[in-house]
Amino acid sequence: MTLTRGAAVMLLLFLVAAVLVPAAQVLRTSLTDAEGSFTIAYYAQVLADPYFRSSLIGTMVFCAATSVAATLLALPAGWRIGRGGRGAVYLRAFCQANYAFGGIAYGMLVVTLIGNVGLVPLAEHALFGTEWTKGVAYTVPGLVIAYFGFQIPRAALLLAQAIEKLDPRLLDAARTLGASPVQKTLLVVLPLLRGALTSTVLSTFLISLASFGVALLVSRKLTIYAVAIYKEFMAFSEFGSAAAMAVILSVSAVLAAVAARRFAGRTDMAGL
């Protein structure tokens, strides 16, 4: 008992030091003008700017759409990992390895694969003499592929956890009652996984909003909000508006999460 309580206290202290203190600092910066007095000017300025507004909306829409698509695309892999079967172990290891490619490293990987001289366009040119895939990394479809690259494996692992816990008797019962595989999937599996699907979409959405390295390297057509924040901070030393934008992004993320939860109408969503 004492050990658990000790660990909990440690975790709490760690959270305060590593999350709350920096977050409070960001909040303070966003509300303090150059003379050190209170201001909401940074928020007003950032929210009034049509470019930043469309970047925020574009980023939310992009992350939401790709998260939904990625979660659906992750279902077969999640099923295989969760139910076992040939290759499940390797599939799980592959999905887990994805965590090793954080931020910039992942962006580099995307450039190496589908950049102007990526491995894919080079192979395409050698095989077919065409150059369709050249520089795809820098287009919106390329950005989708790049995001799928880290969204699908992570979503698959999240789904696998829920699929592991599915009651096999329900599936057996469905089969015994004469349900076809399609019927079984649509009428039994998906309703059972509804909560897990929603929470996976949500987790993936939040991970995507926080993703930065990939977009910094490859996003050209769409200004990802995190990159816009980076530019305000690093290129223009506008700490106040960068901090305000960071707060706005965080609040939007929380609001979106709450809204999605309401929408799903469920309280049993793991992790949130």
Place this chain on the structure above:
Amino acid sequence: MKRRDVLGAFGATAVMTFAGSRARAEQLLPFYDLPAKYMNWAALGTAYEKRTGVKLTIDLKTGSSTALAAMKAEVARPQVNGAFWSLDIAIEGKKAGVTMPYKPKGFDAIPDSRKDRDGHWWAMSSANIVIGANTDVLRKHNLPLPKTWNDLLKPDYKGLCGMMEPTYSGTASTFAYGINFIQGGTKDDFTPGMKWLKAFADNGGQYRSETMGPRLVTGDVGILIDAEGNILLPKAEGAPVVVIAPPDGVVAVELGMSMMKGAPDQERARQFFDWLLGDEAQSIIGASYFRPVRKETLPKAVAAELGEPEKLIPLDLEHEAAVVTNLKRAFTEIVTRGGDLADVLRRYRLAA
């Protein structure tokens, strides 16, 4: 495991981590930003470590402007001893109050126009900003080498060109400033330069956030606007790249150092600054195809390879520093966000 043991283990780990970082910190001398593949900082770092045992922080940030932002944010608790940056940004740094004076050995030999009278910044080298081309890529597309800056705007070269983001990189911001004068603009009117920068993007030219020399070597971009040395050094090492100094005009980026205000390790920082202007460092810079501020240290063979451009357009550093922030803002609004060119330039007082 008892709670005491757990706490003890935490404590021991913390102490060991702290002690380890202390030991490493004593050999490490942090600076913003010494990119391995820019001016061959990799070689400078190796040479300095060999001579003194002091390790430099290579590749911390991505450019002069990012270095300045970090120093502004950290000025109350300096994390680095100084910066290597383009001098337009260095002047901004002095104005922002993030630098402190030092006059390294050899300071007197630097021409007055290339140093701050009080020693807040001084030139170490310069580089002409030129067009680099990957000959393999151009051959694949059956394209001739571009000859002028305006060639890069032709549909032939669509999607092949790139350079660093002027909002991050000092070389790129110097070019964004200088192209205006190459294109016939004046200090009162940046319309010609901004039109060129926008047309470059419209023709598929990319403004990128990473050090670009290596991207030209691999052919990720076929044509690169960069400091000449970042193209000539890989060329000397066998890469299929060439340098073109357009006859319509070339500008140079002035590169130098500053000491950070309240630098944590001033003694060793000063020794490092002295070394950078000494024979060893200056000849490494020369051998890396950058133009050392002490011209006599430039190897003859390198001087021949570098050559002199037909038309070098001198830049007014003070003026550049005074407008560069607005220029970067205007660039972002016009080129990145598609704002109205005339309106934005007028708003930033960069055109009438």
